[in-house]
Amino acid sequence: MKRIRVKAARPYDVYIRRGMLNDAHTMIRALKKDARCMVVTDSNVAPLYLDALADSLGADTGSFIFPAGEQSKTLATFGNILEHMAASGFTRADLVVALGGGVVGDTAGFASACYLRGIDYVQIPTTFLSAIDSSVGGKTAIDLAAGKNLAGAFLQPSLVLIDPDVFQTLPAPVFNEGTAEALKHGVLYDSALFETLATGDFKKDMESVVYRNVELKAAVVQKDERDTGERRMLNLGHTFGHAVEACSGFSLYHGEGVAIGMLMAARISERLGVASPGLSDTIRQALLQNHLPTDCAFDAEALCRAARIDKKRMGDTLTLILIKRIGECVPYDIPVSDLLSVMKMAVGTA
Ligand code: GLY
Numbered sequence: 475m476k477r478i479r480v481k482a483a484r485p486y487d488v489y490i491r492r493g494m495l496n497d498a499h500t501m502i503r504a505l506k507k508d509a510r511c512m513v514v515t516d517s518n519v520a521p522l523y524l525d526a527l528a529d530s531l532g533a534d535t536g537s538f539i540f541p542a543g544e545q546s547k548t549l550a551t552f553g554n555i556l557e558h559m560a561a562s563g564f565t566r567a568d569l570v571v572a573l574g575g576g577v578v579g580d581t582a583g584f585a586s587a588c589y590l591r592g593i594d595y596v597q598i599p600t601t602f603l604s605a606i607d608s609s610v611g612g613k614t615a616i617d618l619a620a621g622k623n624l625a626g627a628f629l630q631p632s633l634v635l636i637d638p639d640v641f642q643t644l645p646a647p648v649f650n651e652g653t654a655e656a657l658k659h660g661v662l663y664d665s666a667l668f669e670t671l672a673t674g675d676f677k678k679d680m681e682s683v684v685y686r687n688v689e690l691k692a693a694v695v696q697k698d699e700r701d702t703g704e705r706r707m708l709n710l711g712h713t714f715g716h717a718v719e720a721c722s723g724f725s726l727y728h729g730e731g732v733a734i735g736m737l738m739a740a741r742i743s744e745r746l747g748v749a750s751p752g753l754s755d756t757i758r759q760a761l762l763q764n765h766l767p768t769d770c771a772f773d774a775e776a777l778c779r780a781a782r783i784d785k786k787r788m789g790d791t792l793t794l795i796l797i798k799r800i801g802e803c804v805p806y807d808i809p810v811s812d813l814l815s816v817m818k819m820a821v822g823t824a
Contacts, residue, residue: 475489475490475491475494476489476490476491476681476682476685477489477490478490478685478688478689478692479692480610480611480630480634480692480695480696481692481696482612482630482695482696482699483630483699484630486630486631486632486633486634487633487634488609488610488633488634488635488636488688488692489501489633489634489635489636490636490638490681490684490685490688491636491637491681492637492638492639492680492681493637493639494635494636494637495523495526495527495598495635495637495639495640496526497530498527498530498598498635498637499527499530499531499532501633501635502531502569502571502596502633502635503531505569505596505632505633506567506569506594506632508567509567509568509569509594510534510535510536510562510564510567510568510569511528511531511532511535511536511568511569511570511571512535512536512537512538512558512559512562512564512568512569512570512571513527513528513531513535513536513537513538513571513573514537514538514540514555514570514571514572514573514574514578514581514582514585515537515538515539515572515573515574515578516539516540516541516542516543516546516574516575516577516578517539517540517541517542518542518574519542519573519574519575519578519600520537520539522600522640522643523573523600523640524537524539524573527571527573527598531571536558536562538554538555538558540554540555540581542574542577543577544577544617544622544724546577546581547577547580547581547615547616547617547622548616548617549616549618549625551581551616552581552584552585552588552616555581555582555585556585556588556589559585559589560589564589564590564593565590565593566590566592566593568593568594569593569594569595569596569632570582570585570586570589570593570594570595570596571595571596571598572586572595572596572597572598572609572631573598573600574598574599574600574601574604575599575600575601575603575604575648576599576601576603576604576607576608576609579597579599579604579608579609579614580608580613580614580615580616580623580626581614581616582595583595583597583612583613583614583629583631584614584615584616584625584626584627584629586614586629587614587626587627587628587629588627592629594632595629595631595632596631596632596633596634596635597609597610597631597633597634597635598634598635598636598637599634599636600640600641601641601644601648601649601651601652602638602641602644602648602649602651602652602653602656602680602684603648603651603652603654603655603728603729605636605638605641605652605684605687605688606652606655606656606659606684606687606688606691607655607691609631609634609636610631610634610688610691610692610695611630611691611692611694611695611699611705612628612629612630612631612695612699613626613628613701614626614627614628614629615627622716628699628700628701630699634688636684636688638680638681638684641680646765647727647730647765648727650729650730650764650765650766651727651728651729651730651732652729653671653729653764653766654729654730654732654733654736654761654764654766655687655729655732656671656683656687657671657672657733657736657757657760657761657764658708658710658711658732658736659686659687659690659691660672660800660801661710661736661757661797661800661801661803662690662707662708662710662795662801662803663690663801664686664690664801665799665800665801667683667686667687667690668760668800668801669800670683671683671760671764672756672759672760672763672764673763674763674764674765691708694707694708706793706795706805707795707803707805709795710735710736710739710795710797710803711731711732711733711734711735711736711737711738711739711795712732712735712795713735713781713792713794713795714734714735714738714739714770714777714781714817714820715728715731715732715733715734715735715736716731716735716780716781717735717772717777717778717780717781717817718731718734718735718770718772718777718780719731720780721771721772721776721777721780722771722772726767729766730766730767733761733766733767733768734767734768734769734770736757736761737754737757737758737761737768738770738820738821739794739795739796739797739820740753740754740757740758740797741754741819741820741822742794742796742816742819742820743796743797743798745819746796746806746819748796748797748798748804748806749796749797749798749799750799753797753799753800756800757797757800770820770821772821773821773823774814774817774818774820774821774823774824775814775817777817777820777821778813778814778817781813781817789810790809790810790811791807791808791809791810792807792808792809792810792813793805793806793807794806794807794808794816
């Protein structure tokens with residue numbers, strides 16, 4: 475078993491081990507022996523893992539299941555979880571267990587942050603993407619009509635349990651979203667990780683891949699828990715990626731948007747002389763090798779209109795994350811008025 479201590483203001487452990495879901499109850503009981511637990515999960519995950527986990531946690535374990543998908547990450551679901559906790563007489567001595575991907579973790583985490591002004595929660599991520607990203611770092615949120623993740627709170631989990639075996643049941647495009655975020659960690663901080671992933675042949679040792687990614691994420695969270703500095707580097711590929719996702723009417727997965735967005739960032743980095751020629755080819759090959767999309771089907775004007783939703787919250791300057799070389803990135807401020815010309819570089823029409 476691998477362990478990473480996240481030294482946030484309130485420190486906690488992330489454990490990674492194949493097969494760990496079978497004895498997650500032991501780890502949870504070691505954390506909070508007598509707590510009543512409520513497992514929050516979704517309609518995809520519940521039939522696979524809920525009964526075994528709830529039974530092992532004890533007879534008075536409750537559960538809350540909501541329909542799988544981003545469309546459930548709403549005020550309504552959040553409110554229903556809170557009402558369910560209140561009706562069950564949950565107290566601050568009790569514990570929420572978020573069992574699922576990012577939507578479950580973010581929504582259950584936000585309910586935990588708000589119920590009684592904050593109760594403890596455990597993250598058991600069931601997707602590669604949530605294991606290496608959203609389950610670690612304490613960002614919790616739901617979507618509003620105006621956009622994704624617009625209401626939320628920072629609350630670090632008390633424990634994160636990652637069983638890479640559960641990724642085996644993921645549809646390929648959902649697994650590949652995790653690979654996009656893992657490649658992003660490699661591009662940001664670790665060229666050896668990038669090279670391992672770029673082969674597309676890394677699935678035989680998922681424990682090690684998850685470990686290295688969580689280690690990198692934890693290091694960033696420790697430096698900047700509240701997302702005011704270094705943590706913003708994790709936005710590599712996201713400004714462009716969100717615009718691509720929005721233009722696709724969210725038919726592209728988030729990780730697919732990040733893949734395309736990272737390649738766009740690479741093209742701009744080359745054009746602005748931040749990176750040497752060849753960088754975008756290297757990234758493109760790594761994405762293709764992992765069955766991730768590389769082509770942006772939208773023109774610069776449409777992408778700009780989509781990106782302007784983010785821009786409003788940033789004043790007159792937009793901070794892009796550009797790539798110097800694999801393993802080293804830099805923040806790069808542009809005036810918002812330059813967004814269209816930069817977007818043209820990103821899609822290769824300037
Ligand atoms: N997903 C980016 C972050 O946790 O900051």
